[in-house]
Amino acid sequence: MSAEFNPNIVAFLCNWCSYAGADLAGTSRVNYPSNIQIIRVMCSGRVNPLYVMNALQQGADGVLVSGCHPGDCHYMEGNFFARRRLGMLKDLMEFVGVDPKRFHMSWVSASEGHKWKEVVEKTVEDAKEAGPFEGFRRRQIDW
Amino acid sequence: MTEKPKVGVYVCHCGINISSTVDVEAVAEFAGKLPDVKVAKTYSYMCSDPGQTLIKKDIEEHGLNRVVVASCSPRMHEPTFRKAISEAGVNPYFLEMANIREQCSWVHEEIEEGTAKAKKLVSASLAKVRLLEALETTEVDAEPAALIIGAGIAGIQAALDIADAGFKVYLVEKTPSVGGRMAQLDKTFPTLDCSACILTPKMVDAASHPNIELLTYSEVEEVTGFIGNFDVKVRKKARYVDFDKCTGCGDCAAECRVKDRFPSEFDQGMGKRSAIYLPFPQAVPAKYTIDAENCLYLSKGKCGKSPKCQDVCGAGAINFDQEDEMVEFKVGAIIVATGFDPFDASRKPEYGYDDYPNVITGMEMERLVSASGPTGGKIKVNNGEEEIEPKEVALIKCVGSRDASVGNEYCSRVCCMYVAKQAHLLRDKLPDANIRIYYMDVRAFGKGFEEFYDRVRRENVRYIRGNPSEIFKRGNKLVVKVEDTLNSRPLEDEVDLVVLGVGLEPRADMREIMELLRLSQSPDKFFLEAHPKLRPVDTATDGIFLAGCAQGPKDIPDTVAQAKGAAASAMIPLARGKVTINAQVAIVNEATCRGCGYCVNICPYTAIEMITINRFGNEVEVARVNEALCKGCGSCSAGCFSDSIQPKSFRDSQILPQIAALGVMR
Numbered sequence: 001m002s003a004e005f006n007p008n009i010v011a012f013l014c015n016w017c018s019y020a021g022a023d024l025a026g027t028s029r030v031n032y033p034s035n036i037q038i039i040r041v042m043c044s045g046r047v048n049p050l051y052v053m054n055a056l057q058q059g060a061d062g063v064l065v066s067g068c069h070p071g072d073c074h075y076m077e078g079n080f081f082a083r084r085r086l087g088m089l090k091d092l093m094e095f096v097g098v099d100p101k102r103f104h105m106s107w108v109s110a111s112e113g114h115k116w117k118e119v120v121e122k123t124v125e126d127a128k129e130a131g132p133f134e135g136f137r138r139r140q141i142d143w
Numbered sequence: 144m145t146e147k148p149k150v151g152v153y154v155c156h157c158g159i160n161i162s163s164t165v166d167v168e169a170v171a172e173f174a175g176k177l178p179d180v181k182v183a184k185t186y187s188y189m190c191s192d193p194g195q196t197l198i199k200k201d202i203e204e205h206g207l208n209r210v211v212v213a214s215c216s217p218r219m220h221e222p223t224f225r226k227a228i229s230e231a232g233v234n235p236y237f238l239e240m241a242n243i244r245e246q247c248s249w250v251h252e253e254i255e256e257g258t259a260k261a262k263k264l265v266s267a268s269l270a271k272v273r274l275l276e277a278l279e280t281t282e283v284d285a286e287p288a289a290l291i292i293g294a295g296i297a298g299i300q301a302a303l304d305i306a307d308a309g310f311k312v313y314l315v316e317k318t319p320s321v322g323g324r325m326a327q328l329d330k331t332f333p334t335l336d337c338s339a340c341i342l343t344p345k346m347v348d349a350a351s352h353p354n355i356e357l358l359t360y361s362e363v364e365e366v367t368g369f370i371g372n373f374d375v376k377v378r379k380k381a382r383y384v385d386f387d388k389c390t391g392c393g394d395c396a397a398e399c400r401v402k403d404r405f406p407s408e409f410d411q412g413m414g415k416r417s418a419i420y421l422p423f424p425q426a427v428p429a430k431y432t433i434d435a436e437n438c439l440y441l442s443k444g445k446c447g448k449s450p451k452c453q454d455v456c457g458a459g460a461i462n463f464d465q466e467d468e469m470v471e472f473k474v475g476a477i478i479v480a481t482g483f484d485p486f487d488a489s490r491k492p493e494y495g496y497d498d499y500p501n502v503i504t505g506m507e508m509e510r511l512v513s514a515s516g517p518t519g520g521k522i523k524v525n526n527g528e529e530e531i532e533p534k535e536v537a538l539i540k541c542v543g544s545r546d547a548s549v550g551n552e553y554c555s556r557v558c559c560m561y562v563a564k565q566a567h568l569l570r571d572k573l574p575d576a577n578i579r580i581y582y583m584d585v586r587a588f589g590k591g592f593e594e595f596y597d598r599v600r601r602e603n604v605r606y607i608r609g610n611p612s613e614i615f616k617r618g619n620k621l622v623v624k625v626e627d628t629l630n631s632r633p634l635e636d637e638v639d640l641v642v643l644g645v646g647l648e649p650r651a652d653m654r655e656i657m658e659l660l661r662l663s664q665s666p667d668k669f670f671l672e673a674h675p676k677l678r679p680v681d682t683a684t685d686g687i688f689l690a691g692c693a694q695g696p697k698d699i700p701d702t703v704a705q706a707k708g709a710a711a712s713a714m715i716p717l718a719r720g721k722v723t724i725n726a727q728v729a730i731v732n733e734a735t736c737r738g739c740g741y742c743v744n745i746c747p748y749t750a751i752e753m754i755t756i757n758r759f760g761n762e763v764e765v766a767r768v769n770e771a772l773c774k775g776c777g778s779c780s781a782g783c784f785s786d787s788i789q790p791k792s793f794r795d796s797q798i799l800p801q802i803a804a805l806g807v808m809r
Contacts, residue, residue: 010802022245022246023216023218023219023245024245025245025250026247031251034253034256034257034259034260037264037805038246039267039798039801039802039805040242041777041793042727042774042777043776043777045777046777046778046790046793048780048795049781051799054802054803058802058803058805058806060805068663071658072658073661074776075661075778076747077747078747078778081778081781081782085782109663110663110683111663111664
């Protein structure tokens with residue numbers, strides 16, 4: 001694997017905790033790798049497991065889903081749904097031969113700008129280790 | 144909806160905040176070539192008036208019907224730009240923001256990577272904005288009442304303001320009396336007003352105000368609903384004293400078989416109370432409460448022949464059969480004013496708080512020096528052998544504040560001044576004592592603080608810069624081991640009394656409130672405000688506000704100011720009588736819904752119900768969303784087997800193109 005490989009990572013962040021945490025990382029000028037692109041959703045419970053597969057299919061090398069800490073969900077229990085659904089997805093990924101390192105779930109609160117940096121670094125590092133993802137044939141989407 | 148999208152892309156420089164790490168011109172040029180983009184421009188401050196005017200003009204000139212703003216976080220300026228485009232006649236929900244500041248320029252250093260990422264984010268936003276739908280906001284009535292949790296000075300002040308404005312207030316307090324921490328203080332810095340003298344009139348006002356329903360010895364158990372329409376359940380704990388009959392005479396406490404046996408919470412455990420008690424003489428309401436844990440009759444089932452309090456109560460107010468009572472009501476806004484806990488000095492074992500009776504905390508000092516305190520205001524301490532009047536007194540600042548070793552990096556803001564005030568009060572009572580203050584810094588920042596600090600120094604109080612490392616006993620003296628860092632001299636200072644200037648901490652029970660109201664904590668573990676500068680009394684949840692030390696350490700004037708601010712903010716929905724409900728709610732495609740009802744089980748707000756419709760001549764069950772209850776989280780959608788239920792603005796058809804845009808651009 002070449003040292004220059006820069007994985008493309010798509011992240012789904014809940015509006016209330018992790019997106020705010022990522023904003024805080026910005027406000028605190030915490031530096032982290034630029035490989036990560038964030039899609040804002042209202043709740044991690046909104047993340048359909050298919051989004052994760054879709055991202056891989058569309059050219060992402062890694063996917064991150066981050067929400068409020070369990071028990072702290074702005075919508076009371078959305079992150080519990082996320083945890084269960086995505087936990088199952090992770091098992092499934094392994095089963096179908098996708099390196100589970102490509103997929104991370106984390107809980108980052110609105111005050112954890114530094115934790116966000118660590119999460120991103122870990123996700124990027126793991127995706128680098130896993131290498132470019134060629135597992136699914138890419139669709140050319142004409143949007 | 145079927146109108147062909149004509150998108151305007153606006154890239155903000157944000158002064159140099161964005162433009163130093165993102166080549167904004169290149170981003171705009173790139174965006175200009177993307178499909179459906181009619182104009183792509185940059186401007187130094189998009190959020191400024193000229194910036195917004197630029198967008199509005201373009202909407203008119205180019206007939207734009209969608210707008211992408213690449214600037215700061217949507218959490219910051221989404222409302223600003225929604226308003227701007229709607230003023231130009233475009234539906235406010237035809238807006239998408241690309242966060243190229245907080246999540247791009249501020250976190251990356253190289254201009255190449257910043258620019259490349261900004262381009263991706265802009266194209267993802269563009270992919271989404273083209274597919275957004277027009278949404279209409281609706282309004283529902285707001286209940287003209289407020290709930291205030293915590294009846295310290297913050298809660299009382301907020302309650303009085305709202306009640307004076309003519310709205311109903313439910314003021315809920317956990318302990319048997321209102322007043323909170325301020326009631327425990329003796330004098331207040333820097334003016335030396337007697338704390339009780341300025342507080343008690345407000346306590347009485349709060350209790351007697353026709354618009355305030357005071358619920359003491361009560362806890363909020365459940366809060367559901369949303370701004371304008373919160374449903375609240377409060378548990379009124381059993382006092383075992385009939386509230387209406389009790390006259391507050393105190394005969395019961397005087398006759399209690401376990402009279403003066405238990406540490407008084409109000410006196411910081413330095414005084415004693417009976418099992419039936421009034422927390423302090425000026426308590427409001429002046430109604431007695433039985434501490435069920437310690438009451439012989441309630442804990443053991445037997446109290447002599449018959450409970451003495453019952454025998455002696457002329458009003459017949461004692462009622463051992465009383466049970467907790469649930470009270471339910473509706474409010475339009477909530478203010479959290481739950482206050483703080485003083486730092487637990489046991490967590491700094493080197494100061495020997497647990498070992499030596501003459502090492503006391505600032506809060507205990509307040510009670511000791513107070514005329515209504517356990518010693519009647521006489522400064523008497525036990526040096527381990529006898530009660531003495533201390534001749535040598537040391538006060539230590541920053542105990543449990545500015546101290547990463549106990550996890551509190553913040554400054555508690557009040558200790559510098561309350562320690563100075565206590566030195567002054569001690570000087571008053573002990574004219575011949577040697578008083579010194581060990582400090583790291585003196586932060587006398589408020590109105591009249593510096594003058595007060597000067598005054599205290601002139602009263603022969605020595606300030607010694609140094610953070611004591613240890614306190615231990617030698618003979619009948621306490622030794623404070625410290626380095627005087629101004630002349631680099633190690634000292635072993637022998638004293639009779641040590642006062643630990645303990646800081647302020649988040650309440651130990653704040654988690655309950657956090658979970659109840661879905662609030663977040665800031666890194667210092669106090670409640671997180673919606674914006675540290677511009678929305679210091681708001682929370683992330685509309686209709687819930689913060690006041691006082693629950694949000695962070697504060698002195699009394701700041702607490703009162705914040706309480707008044709929170710009251711004013713809480714009154715906005717109450718005064719308007721209406722609240723706008725979130726337009727980004729879920730909607731069911733009744734043509735494809737298979738009626739399994741899985742979403743009904745998922746929805747945490749019970750916003751989805753099953754209805755029967757006629758589909759091509761067949762009676763079928765489908766889900767329907769109650770828009771007033773839906774919060775738009777989208778959990779239902781991720782669980783839907785047929786993708787029939789979708790949150791507006793976050794539909795699969797809107798998110799998937801975003802994913803595609805990010806993917807294809809690798």
